[in-house]
Amino acid sequence: MKIRLGASNYSLSHAMSQTLKDSIRLLPRGTSLAHEGDQFASVIIVQDGWLSTEKSLENGARQLIDFVMPGDVLDPATANGPTVALSVSAITRVSLFIVPADLWRDLLTENQRVRDAVEHMRAAYRARVSERILRLGRGDARTRIAFALLEFCVRLDALGQSPNQSFHIPLTQAHIGDFVGLSAVHVSRVISGFKKAGIIETDDHLDIYITDLNALCHIAGIQAETLASEIRPVGT
Amino acid sequence: MKIRLGASNYSLSHAMSQTLKDSIRLLPRGTSLAHEGDQFASVIIVQDGWLSTEKSLENGARQLIDFVMPGDVLDPATANGPTVALSVSAITRVSLFIVPADLWRDLLTENQRVRDAVEHMRAAYRARVSERILRLGRGDARTRIAFALLEFCVRLDALGQSPNQSFHIPLTQAHIGDFVGLSAVHVSRVISGFKKAGIIETDDHLDIYITDLNALCHIAGIQAETLASEIRPVGT
């Protein structure tokens, strides 16, 4: 059996394949996989579709922590073993592996190539999150949204889903707001502004086409090359 | 030789000890270890003192991404190999190991116990960062600062440096502002408010004593128990 990690597929040992067969799942859009505070001692490996991870404040305000895309590994463990700190749900229909923690540990132990791939993806995750924290803490609304769009573009590009800066994101503007810490209303204002300034165009819902990449990078506060090389789940 | 990871010390093989001897450093406060964009292919293991990791926007606004405390491992790698995405500097005098990436990989490969300890610390890191992103995106100033104080308290407690909610942090209010995405002026306003409300007391610079833990947890939007168990680098 093959498993997708990052942009590559990995063959597994026969024994591991047998064990993992049972952990394949196909879930409809909207499925909730875990809630903050749940016990959940597994790792999720997305093969197709998007998941979101999110947390909420007591007043109900929601913050999306990350999107989990095809090839990504989500390990929701905290320092407190099986208790998870975030909620996980399916933004689109997804296919994924749900791999029990001990099995995952075995897999990492037995397969150096997988271990290296996972290390690489984690480095990409940390870099991505650092960029996002910077803009959440210090960027204004335009900076945050511009960066989010560029992040989608780069990550989808690595999946071959963003031919020349045009790509689809399965999100509402409310999702984007919850991701960058803004109200949905303000997201609308900012995106309208980008359209009027000729920086992006949209079809339909959120089929986005970046018409002025340099302007968007400038607003986001990053150079196009830097972005791709730091953040992208696959080497160069 | 022994090395501190999390709250425990680990003995290394003789060969590894010999190799690591050369990587011990003792650096004065203010030393800069790496800058955004540098090439830096090593992992840093702090034995004593605090490091900060930070990033800046083009307009100069600074955001602290994390504090690296004794026993913590900092791996600044991005998806792009040796190019780092953040700046690292010494907030206090620090003693640390600077371990070249390939050596670090060998260490993880050869020593399962170290690997498990590192996994555990990373899970703690991810949980901590998720909590912080939530408050950066959706919390107001009081929530963010209350949470930061609690985070310090819990992390220092795990190091035995926070006897009954009183602890020292080697930071200015400007540091705190850069950490939680607020101006130094507003940090002052909020902290004064906490003092007047009888929630915390301070000596000197930033020797903090949490006098009303429940109130602070309530403002931060977290239960005291949850906080400790998720975030803390050492098991329960």
Next chain:
DNA sequence: CGGAAAATTTAACACAGGTTAATGCGCCGC
């Protein structure tokens, strides 16, 4: 096709927190 529900857009108003600047305070070096 039609009607309801969801998502977006726009406008008006409110306020949390930024900015600037002035003041105070403690510490250090000489």
Next chain:
DNA sequence: GCGGCGCATTAACCTGTGTTAAATTTTCCG
């Protein structure tokens, strides 16, 4: 003991974004 400097505090004013609500457009589904 004195001057200087970094840090904290306080006040006055301003602005970016939230909130609410209403109008419009799109999507969904029978």
